[in-house]
Amino acid sequence: MSLEREIAGSDGSLLHRRMQRVRAFMGRHPLFLLLYRALVILLGFLCILAGIIMLVTPGPGWLFIFMGMSLWGTEFHWAHRLNLWARAKVLATWRSFEAARHRRNRRKTAQRWAKRSNHSHYCPSGCHYRISKPGR
Template structure:
């Protein structure tokens, strides 16, 4: 039995393989390929979500989707999904209780991460070129 922590509650529930995986239970080789496929797809979705977290858009949604894909086959991912959801809810609850200046600081930090990434990728210099601005410090250090 797996223990899944969700918020302040502790739920005990057995991790069940998906219905699709249950059809492969009598064919171990096919089941292994299915699990590897779930691991690859879920891992790629999870990685994409992690990369998207600091940017405006669905970063956390994609992280949770990747964990949900992995959780269909792996008990550790099921536990991690419950933990991540609880931590995300705690963060958003904490941020909602903060003074507007703290919220503004978080927004500014997120904006700074986005701008630095765009600069590193060369987007800032590229867009500045549209307006005839050719300052060297706007160019990415990576060429």
């Protein structure tokens, strides 16, 4: 489950801590805060727009949409809540995909095992199960 580990580790990363310090500095200077908010809104909008374009053209569209929503999530509470909801849905989908893949692989292994004439041990390559025909 490396996806879950990566998501969990991103909240306390070095970049996240630096951005909190920059945000605290901006909070003490009204002009910088206004410029910062305008820049965040503009970059978030551009990321979301690029992501929407990349949905119909080659490129990582959903990644850019989530990046734009994450940027907006630093300024807008509704965007942060939407991002948390989307993260939960992505993780749930990922877990169900992994579980289905695991079930499919176990089913294939069981089918291969059932076809074997020698059931005393399992050999993935199948080299021990070749039956030589008489006369060869």
